[in-house]
Amino acid sequence: MTLSALRAPPALRRMAADRLSRTAGAAYRFLRKHPAIRRALRPIAQRVFPSLVSFHAAHIPRHDYEDWIARHDTLTAQDEVAIRADITRFPRRPLLSVVMATYETPERYLRAAIASLQGQIYEEWELCVADDASSATHVARILDEAAAADPRVRVIHRPVRGHISAASNSALDLATGEWVVLMDHDDLLPPDALYELAAEIVAHPDAQVIYTDEDKIDxxxxxxxxxxxxxxxPDLLLGQNLLSHLTAYRRDLILSLNGFREGLEGSQDHDLALRATGACGPNAVRHIPRILYHWRQQTSRRSFSQSAMARCIAAARTAIAGHLAARGVEAAILPAAGIHHRIVFPVPDPAPLVSILIPTRNRADLLRVCLDGVLKRTDYPAIEVLIADNDSTEPDARALLKHVQSDPRVRVIPQPGPFNFARITNRVAAEARGEILLLLNNDIEVIESGWLREMVSHAVRPDVGAVGCRLLYPNGRLQHGGTALGVGRIGGHILTGARRDDYGPFGVLGLLRSASAVTAACLALRRDVWRQVGGMDDINLAVAFNDVDLCLKIRALGLRIVWTPFAELYHHESASRGPDQSGSNAERFRREEDFMIARWGDALLNDPYYNPNYTLKNANFSLATPPRHDRRHRTAPRPSTRLDNI
Structure with missing residues (x-):
């Protein structure tokens, strides 16, 4: 009997998966209601979790999400009254032109899409529809009926099919509003979608582009x-169409860009997003962290982007290449995270000198592996290695330190005294000659040779202040994928324990992206940025959180922190000195934690790269109950999250 003969039927497998998901959800809800049990199990979970648990990309169990919707994303009659009252306080009411292209739309879906627009609480809108020569007679009939019944509906019937870009441009020609809102012909808007857009427009008159969160609907x-x-x-937008649904643009901005580009069908929205944000700049782009769009999926009728995926991916890469070329950037575009994209930025020629700073004490076994990878298995032509020896006493460590100095690229700089990571790093950085500084723990192990080239390619970018990388536990599970602020009071590594081949929710572990902070276990930055922020705080943050503090200071300069999954190394975390939260380290850890809260305050609760609909109880992209942001129409205050209660 073959193995395939023993497999359960698909229906049974789905039933089993659903039952397992429900069981896991029930266990999670039980632990959420019993914090004492959760705290008791936490030490065990932290030991077992990286080895046994994996995360599944873009998956929040349906029943959990449905429960969350019922509790936190369903409008009541009182909400509608409050929204209408808020609208009366608007100093102006911008007209929103909803642009839609139709083609052979199933009758039920088209009627539902129009009905969802007509059900908007904010009524200052117009629907601009271009039908792309549909042969199904019901499409024209439904559109003409809607136009006859509602003067806000404007329709044009194209005599010849031109595909989505041409049809969208025809619809755009009908628009008279200050803002253009993009909507597909079979999708749905929740009743407060246009209200939220209008409120954002009124509150932020300098905005040029606004986008929202979205979900799918079956x-x-x-x-x-x-x-x-x-x-x-901007980096995540290169890797995927981050804006997607729901997106609104100032009409004059779209017109200045000549609308949608023909020939890029399937990725015409991504192309427009790249060109529009490039034209207006990142400060004119606003994000509303609410689900304001329902994208119809799992139907018998597949969209162009589903049925012609290869063409859509090719069109996206054409759009990305054009965007980069317009900025004078020569970069390669490669596949990444399934259907997404990796941008390989160039390293200057000649390559800038990188000063690799490695604090160490004893543990020759770790340092030997680290140096072997850096000196023998790293494909980068210009490095110097500065080893900060913090009172090594073991004979094998002292022998190793003496031996490695025979390599002209290596210097050993004695740093005696109590362990103070920040002070040691500051002092050694002052001895560095490189244009790029790379902070590296002695318990890092190189996996592949191109890691440093990847990090330098981003560190030299003028809008980037620091670069972090993908760190794995020795068993191959994820240790560091960027830091989510506020988790564990200060910040936590996202999705710790994920499988190495798991891209994470919507590619978060498989794409270059911005982060609020990254770990100094392997962090690259320009020496001039280091000097501008004064290095690390070696008085108040000797050991813990000095990297988070460093990153926040860099961001305060207006520079971004980026995390790349394309530089990947093993991290034997804290193997040379032990964990921070046990023994004599615990008191010092708490002091440093309290200092961070005093210095950064609410900034730790408002990570722009970790959506407020995610909880701060972990960094696993779990739903926040309730969400960590207030609905704008709800004026009654609710108890705010406090850092000392997390």
């Missing part, structure tokens, strides 16, 4: 798979 109008997005991230 044939039975059941919502699932929410995409709670980060605030605007």
């Amino acid at each position: 044939d039975r109008d059941r919502r699932y798979n929410p995409y709670f997005k980060p605030d605007f991230d």
Whole structure:
């Protein structure tokens, strides 16, 4: 009997998966209601978790999401009254032109899409529809009926099919509003979608582009798979269409760009997003962290982007290449995270000198592996290695330190005294000659040779202040994928324990992206940036959180922190000195924690790259109950999250 003969039927497998998901959800809800049990299990979970648990990309169990919707994303009659009252306080009411292209749209879906627009609480809108020569007679009939019944509906019937870009431009020609809102012909808007857009427009008159969170909807109008997005991230927009649904643009901005480009069908929205954000700049892009769009999926009728995926990917890469070329950037575009994209930025020629700073004490076994990878298995032509020896006493460590100095690229700089990571790093950085500084723990192990080239390619970019990388536990599970602020009071590594081949929710572990902070276990930055922020705080943050503090200071300069999954190394975390939260380290850890809260305050609760619909109880992209942001129409205050209660 073959193995395939023993496999359960698909229906049974789905039933088993659903039952397992429900069981896991029930266990999670039980632990959420019993914090004492959760705290008791936490030490065990932290030991077992990286070895046994994996995360599944873009997956929040349906029943959990449905429960969350019922509790936190369903408008009541009182909400509608409050929204209408808020609208009366607007100093102006911008007209929103909803642009839609139709083609052979199933009758039920088209009627539902129009009905969802007509059900908007904010009424200052117009629907601009271009039908792309549909042969199904019901399409024209429904559109003409809607136009006859509602003067806000404007329709043009194209005599010849031109595909989505041409049809969208025809619809755009009908628009008279200050803002253009993009909507597909079979999708749905929640009743407060246009109100939220209008309120954002009124509150932020300098905005040029606004986008929101989104989820999917099936044939039975059941919502699932929410995409709670980060605030605007130009690197993530290169990797995927971050803006997607729902997106609104100032009409004069779209017109200045000549609308949608023909020939890029399937990725015409991504192309427009790249060109528009490039034209207006990141400060004019606003994000509303609410689900304001339901994208219809799982139907018998597939969209162009689903049925012609290869063409859509090729069109996206054409759009990305054009965007980079317009900025004078020569970069390669490669596949990444399934259907997404990796941008390989160039390293200057000649390559800038990188000063690799490695604090160490004893543990020759770790340092030997680290240096072997850096000196013998790193494909980068210009490095110097500065080893900060913090009172090594073991004979094998002292022998290793003496031996490695025979390599002209290596210097050993004695740093005696109590362990103070920040002070040691500051002092050694002052001895560095490189244009780029690379902070590296002695318990890092190189996996592949191109890691440093990847990090330098981003560190030299003028809008980037620091670069972090993908760190794995020795068993191959994820240790560091960027830091989410506020988790564990200060910040936590996202999705710790994920499988090495797991891209994470919506590619978060497989794409270059911005982060609020990255770990100094392997961090690259320009020496001039280091000097501008004064290095690390070696008085108040001797050991813990000095990297988070460093990154926040860099961001205060207006520079971004980026994390790349394309530089990947092993990290034997704290193997040479032990954990921070045990023994004599615990008191010092708490002092440093309290100092960070005093210095940065609410900034630690408002990570722009970790959506407020995610909880701060962990960094696993779990739903926040309730969400960590207030609805703008709800004026009654609710208890705010306090850092000392997390």
